[in-house]
Amino acid sequence: MPLAIFLLTLAAPSLGVTYLHDVSNTDLQGLLCLKLHLFSSARFLTSWKNDSMQFCSWFGVSCSKRHPSRVVALDFESLDLHGQIPSCISNLTFVTRIHLPNNKLSGQITTELGQLSRLQYLNLSSNNLGGKIPGTLSSCSRLQIIDLALNSLSGSIPEGLGTLTSLSVLRLTGNNLMGNIPLPLGSSSSLISVILTNNSLTGPIPPLLTNSSSLQVLALTKNHLSGEIPSPLFNSTSLQKLALGLNSFVGSIPTCTINGSPLQYLILQSNNLAGTVPSTLRNFTSLLWLLLGDNNFHGTVPASLYNLSALTYLGMGNNSFTGEIPSSIGYTLPSIQILILQENLFQGNLPSSLGNLQNLFLLSISQNNLSGQIPLSISNLSQLNELHLQENNLSGPIPGGLGRCKNLEALNLSSNSFHGSIPIELFTLLSLSKGLDLSHNQLSGNIPPEISGLINLGTLSISNNQFSGKIPSTLGECVHLEYLHMKANLLDGRIPESFTNLRGIIVLDISQNNLSGKIPEFLETFSDIEFLNLSFNNLEGPVPTGGIFHNSSEVFLQGNKKLCASSPLLQLPLCSSKTSKKRQALRILKIVGPVSLAVIPLSCFMVILLTKTKKVKQVAQQRNKGLKKLSLTDLVRATDNFSSANLIGSGRYGSVYRARFESEEHTVAVKVFKLDQLGAPKSFLAECKALRNTRHRNLVRVITACSTYDPTGYEFKALVLECMPNGSLESWLYPKLNKYGLRRPLSLSSRIVIAMDIASALDYLHNHCSPPMAHCDLKPSNVLLDDVMGARLADFGLAKFLQSFSYSCRHSSTSILGPRGSIGYIAPGALFSFKEKTFSTS
Numbered sequence: 001m002p003l004a005i006f007l008l009t010l011a012a013p014s015l016g017v018t019y020l021h022d023v024s025n026t027d028l029q030g031l032l033c034l035k036l037h038l039f040s041s042a043r044f045l046t047s048w049k050n051d052s053m054q055f056c057s058w059f060g061v062s063c064s065k066r067h068p069s070r071v072v073a074l075d076f077e078s079l080d081l082h083g084q085i086p087s088c089i090s091n092l093t094f095v096t097r098i099h100l101p102n103n104k105l106s107g108q109i110t111t112e113l114g115q116l117s118r119l120q121y122l123n124l125s126s127n128n129l130g131g132k133i134p135g136t137l138s139s140c141s142r143l144q145i146i147d148l149a150l151n152s153l154s155g156s157i158p159e160g161l162g163t164l165t166s167l168s169v170l171r172l173t174g175n176n177l178m179g180n181i182p183l184p185l186g187s188s189s190s191l192i193s194v195i196l197t198n199n200s201l202t203g204p205i206p207p208l209l210t211n212s213s214s215l216q217v218l219a220l221t222k223n224h225l226s227g228e229i230p231s232p233l234f235n236s237t238s239l240q241k242l243a244l245g246l247n248s249f250v251g252s253i254p255t256c257t258i259n260g261s262p263l264q265y266l267i268l269q270s271n272n273l274a275g276t277v278p279s280t281l282r283n284f285t286s287l288l289w290l291l292l293g294d295n296n297f298h299g300t301v302p303a304s305l306y307n308l309s310a311l312t313y314l315g316m317g318n319n320s321f322t323g324e325i326p327s328s329i330g331y332t333l334p335s336i337q338i339l340i341l342q343e344n345l346f347q348g349n350l351p352s353s354l355g356n357l358q359n360l361f362l363l364s365i366s367q368n369n370l371s372g373q374i375p376l377s378i379s380n381l382s383q384l385n386e387l388h389l390q391e392n393n394l395s396g397p398i399p400g401g402l403g404r405c406k407n408l409e410a411l412n413l414s415s416n417s418f419h420g421s422i423p424i425e426l427f428t429l430l431s432l433s434k435g436l437d438l439s440h441n442q443l444s445g446n447i448p449p450e451i452s453g454l455i456n457l458g459t460l461s462i463s464n465n466q467f468s469g470k471i472p473s474t475l476g477e478c479v480h481l482e483y484l485h486m487k488a489n490l491l492d493g494r495i496p497e498s499f500t501n502l503r504g505i506i507v508l509d510i511s512q513n514n515l516s517g518k519i520p521e522f523l524e525t526f527s528d529i530e531f532l533n534l535s536f537n538n539l540e541g542p543v544p545t546g547g548i549f550h551n552s553s554e555v556f557l558q559g560n561k562k563l564c565a566s567s568p569l570l571q572l573p574l575c576s577s578k579t580s581k582k583r584q585a586l587r588i589l590k591i592v593g594p595v596s597l598a599v600i601p602l603s604c605f606m607v608i609l610l611t612k613t614k615k616v617k618q619v620a621q622q623r624n625k626g627l628k629k630l631s632l633t634d635l636v637r638a639t640d641n642f643s644s645a646n647l648i649g650s651g652r653y654g655s656v657y658r659a660r661f662e663s664e665e666h667t668v669a670v671k672v673f674k675l676d677q678l679g680a681p682k683s684f685l686a687e688c689k690a691l692r693n694t695r696h697r698n699l700v701r702v703i704t705a706c707s708t709y710d711p712t713g714y715e716f717k718a719l720v721l722e723c724m725p726n727g728s729l730e731s732w733l734y735p736k737l738n739k740y741g742l743r744r745p746l747s748l749s750s751r752i753v754i755a756m757d758i759a760s761a762l763d764y765l766h767n768h769c770s771p772p773m774a775h776c777d778l779k780p781s782n783v784l785l786d787d788v789m790g791a792r793l794a795d796f797g798l799a800k801f802l803q804s805f806s807y808s809c810r811h812s813s814t815s816i817l818g819p820r821g822s823i824g825y826i827a828p829g830a831l832f833s834f835k836e837k838t839f840s841t842s
């Protein structure tokens with residue numbers, strides 16, 4: 001014994017040595033032992049070192065009045081107490097109250113607690129205690145209150161607890177307890193409260209418990225209890241709360257034969273109860289909550305049940321109740337706040353008296369067979385927070401008076417037969433935040449721009465109606481939208497640019513409308529989006545490639561005939577045709593515009609004639625019968641109004657666009673000349689002439705040309721060329737420069753093939769064409785690569801026909817524009833002459 005004290009003293013060095021020999025008090029030892037095993041960031045344990053050894057004044061410790069040095073209570077609530085409760089706590093033999101809730105105590109509850117024969121109150125709730133509840137607790141014969149709730153206790157409830165004759169409160173909610181409720185529980189005549197919710201208890205409610213005449217609270221919700229609801233419970237004159245929800249009880253509701261039951265909460269939802277609701281429930285006149293939902297009840301609800309005037313919460317959803325909602329409901333349930341009748345077979349009209357339920361907070365009568373209109377009195381429900389009437393057969397207009405329910409956060413009227421337009425009063429509901437669902441009705445008209453008033457709305461669904469017109473751009477002001485469903489309407493126009501503000505969107509479904517235009521590129525920057533359905537519209541142009549468009553399982557685009565993609569993942573036609581069947585590409589446009597130049601196999605000789613006369617005859621000579629004409633409108637459409645997305649490249653005299661004609665499967669390139677640029681018209685002619693008369697596998701082939709006037713009267717000239725799927729040689733040689741980061745380096749053999757192709761083209765122009773021609777702007781960006789990486793010489797805007805090969809690119813009638821060619825690729829002589837010129841003018 002002295003050794004133990006000595007050791008304890010060593011472990012608690014702050015204890016004054018001078019008092020060692022006075023230590024005879026076991027309670028001091030017990031407290032010091034507790035100090036050894038428990039830890040707290042609240043540091044109150046460090047104050048347990050008062051040299052005066054007046055431990056009765058230590059924080060949390062109370063001593064007996066009759067026995068001044070005996071500890072009777074430990075109160076350490078919410079002090080971040082860690083560690084295990086040590087068995088030496090049993091040395092505090094006078095303790096009646098242990099109150100350690102809401103700490104971080106761990107380990108098992110020590111069986112030594114059973115030695116505390118004076119213990120009356122044990123509260124260890126909200127800790128991290130595990131293991132079993134020690135059966136030794138039944139030795140604490142004076143225990144009245146046991147609260148071990150919200151721990152991780154497992155095993156079954158010790159039978160002995162039921163035999164504690166003074167027990168009044170047993171609270172074990174929120175553990176992992178299994179097995180039956182102890183049979184003897186209820187033998188205590190002082191039992192007031194049994195709360196065993198949220199465990200895994202099985203079996204029936206023991207008879208003694210149901211017979212208790214003192215029991216006020218019996219809460220067994222969320223277990224696996226079974227059997228019938230014992231009828232004595234419904235005869236109890238003490239019971240105020242009976243919560244049996246979320247179990248597996250069967251049978252029907254017992255009848256109640258007593259008057260003036262004090263029962264306030266009757267919670268039976270989510271069981272397997274069946275039968276009809278007995279009219280004797282009307283004798284529970286104190287009922288505040290009556291929850292019968294999610295069972296198998298059927299039949300009509302006794303009218304007297306709606307007479308329970310104290311009710312604040314009536315839940316009868318998910319049963320098979322029939323009949324009508326009594327028209328007097330607005331007068332008989334004056335206190336009702338939550339009324340849930342959903343998922344039943346109620347029919348008839350919504351009673352107009354509903355408007356009297358001034359406290360109504362949540363009204364759900366969805367999934368029934370209601371018909372008729374929403375009564376106008378609904379506008380009087382000023383407290384209404386949620387209104388769910390979906391999946392009925394309600395009709396008529398949506399009452400604008402709903403706009404006066406200024407607390408409405410969720411409104412679901414979907415899947416009814418409402419018609420007419422959306423009342424704009426709805427859009428004044430700043431409170432609407434959880435959702436507005438009007439889908440699957442016969443609503444029509446435009447979506448009013450006032451919809452921007454719903455600035456807090458998270459979910460909007462107007463799918464499957466007959467809304468027409470454009471999507472108002474003001475919808476982009478509803479920046480809290482996360483779910484936007486507008487599919488299956490008659491909406492047209494474009495996807496508003498203002499949608500760029502809807503950055504929080506998670507689901508966007510605007511499928512099955514008549515929307516046109518391009519898919520806005522900002523969609524690829526939305527980081528939260530998980531589902532995007534644009535299918536079955538008339539959207540066109542290239543599909544963006546970033547963001548959600550990476551994931552083909554989250555994007556739906558089918559049924560938009562004019563969309564193209566740059567990746568085969570989306571199962572759309574590719575934007576840049578990769579066909580090797582060039583003839584198909586050529587078949588496209590053996591076309592000549594009304595004022596266009598023809599592609600004709602004129603001989604080089606004829607070109608000389610044309611050149612000499614300085615006139616380009618606008619011949620519409622057809623090679624085949626049935627050629628189509630190509631108008632400016634066709635080009636505008638094929639290039640999506642010369643959109644920047646279709647711009648492939650831009651040079652001094654023109655811009656090249658990707659174009660896709662409706663009738664054709666393949667993409668072509670359209671070179672539009674910048675006619676306001678000095679020299680451009682000449683360049684057009686030069687290129688026409690050059691390409692019209694050359695025919696070589698290493699020269700880009702012109703399909704047709706278009707020379708006309710645009711609607712504003714300006715000249716318009718364009719060439720339609722084969723589209724070269726692999727772009728320019730420059731983009732392969734300098735991939736970064738050209739934003740083609742992914743292009744792999746050209747192999748040596750490809751480089752040789754390309755060089756040979758270029759040489760072959762030049763050989764043809766210089767030596768086999770009569771008269772010979774000089775390209776005058778040979779550089780990698782003018783060498784295009786076809787689908788098999790064959791090189792084709794392009795851009796003949798500066799080409800020159802040569803009388804003889806002694807002619808130099810330098811001697812040009814266009815010298816006013818500077819030398820022919822591009823800096824860096826011009827023949828040294830040409831550059832020299834340019835410098836000369838510059839010097840001479842300065």
Ligand SMILES: *[C@@H]1O[C@H](CO)[C@@H](O)[C@H](O)[C@H]1NC(C)=O
Nearest residue numbers: 047049050051052053054057
């Ligand atoms: C020890 O307790 C006594 C009596 O409660 C008190 O007067 C004294 O200040 C305390 N001393 C210390 C160091 O806490």
Ligand SMILES: *[C@@H]1O[C@H](CO)[C@@H](O)[C@H](O)[C@H]1NC(C)=O
Nearest residue numbers: 026029087088089090091112
């Ligand atoms: C109780 O205190 C005595 C000394 O007074 C000690 O020997 C014993 O081990 C303690 N009991 C427990 C359970 O710690």
Ligand SMILES: *[C@@H]1O[C@H](CO)[C@@H](O)[C@H](O)[C@H]1NC(C)=O
Nearest residue numbers: 077101123125145147169171
């Ligand atoms: C246990 O303590 C907690 C926290 O103070 C309290 O909420 C709970 O009611 C107590 N248990 C009982 C049965 O008094």
Ligand SMILES: *[C@@H]1O[C@H](CO)[C@@H](O)[C@H](O)[C@H]1NC(C)=O
Nearest residue numbers: 173174175197198199221222
């Ligand atoms: C039941 O306990 C679980 C954890 O065990 C908790 O998440 C849940 O909220 C509890 N439910 C109720 C109704 O107390």
Ligand SMILES: *[C@@H]1O[C@H](CO)[C@@H](O)[C@H](O)[C@H]1NC(C)=O
Nearest residue numbers: 206207208210211212213232
């Ligand atoms: C229930 O209590 C009544 C008297 O209040 C008693 O006659 C009956 O035997 C008790 N039932 C059980 C199962 O203890």
Ligand SMILES: *[C@@H]1O[C@H](CO)[C@@H](O)[C@H](O)[C@H]1NC(C)=O
Nearest residue numbers: 231232234235254255257258
């Ligand atoms: C309810 O108590 C009455 C007596 O007060 C008794 O006649 C009746 O049988 C009891 N009902 C049930 C279901 O136990």
Ligand SMILES: *[C@@H]1O[C@H](CO)[C@@H](O)[C@H](O)[C@H]1NC(C)=O
Nearest residue numbers: 256257258259260280282283
């Ligand atoms: C219910 O209470 C009424 C009085 O409010 C009483 O007349 C009746 O007998 C009680 N029991 C039943 C089963 O209705």
Ligand SMILES: *[C@@H]1O[C@H](CO)[C@@H](O)[C@H](O)[C@H]1NC(C)=O
Nearest residue numbers: 282302303304305306307332
């Ligand atoms: C409802 O209560 C009123 C007055 O309390 C009474 O006149 C009426 O008969 C009751 N209706 C039903 C169906 O019990």
Ligand SMILES: *[C@@H]1O[C@H](CO)[C@@H](O)[C@H](O)[C@H]1NC(C)=O
Nearest residue numbers: 293294295296317318319343
């Ligand atoms: C309705 O009841 C059925 C069968 O008991 C169950 O499967 C379903 O989940 C319940 N629905 C709701 C919303 O509680």
Ligand SMILES: *[C@@H]1O[C@H](CO)[C@@H](O)[C@H](O)[C@H]1NC(C)=O
Nearest residue numbers: 345346347348369370371393
């Ligand atoms: C729905 O109500 C109508 C009367 O309004 C009735 O004819 C029909 O049978 C009901 N349907 C169901 C499934 O109860």
Ligand SMILES: *[C@@H]1O[C@H](CO)[C@@H](O)[C@H](O)[C@H]1NC(C)=O
Nearest residue numbers: 355375376377378379380401
């Ligand atoms: C709303 O309530 C007021 C008085 O509370 C009443 O005068 C008015 O008629 C009610 N409106 C509707 C549409 O029922």
Ligand SMILES: *[C@@H]1O[C@H](CO)[C@@H](O)[C@H](O)[C@H]1NC(C)=O
Nearest residue numbers: 369371372392393394395417
């Ligand atoms: C819906 O109500 C209309 C009358 O408003 C009725 O003709 C129709 O049969 C009802 N539909 C269903 C499915 O009950």
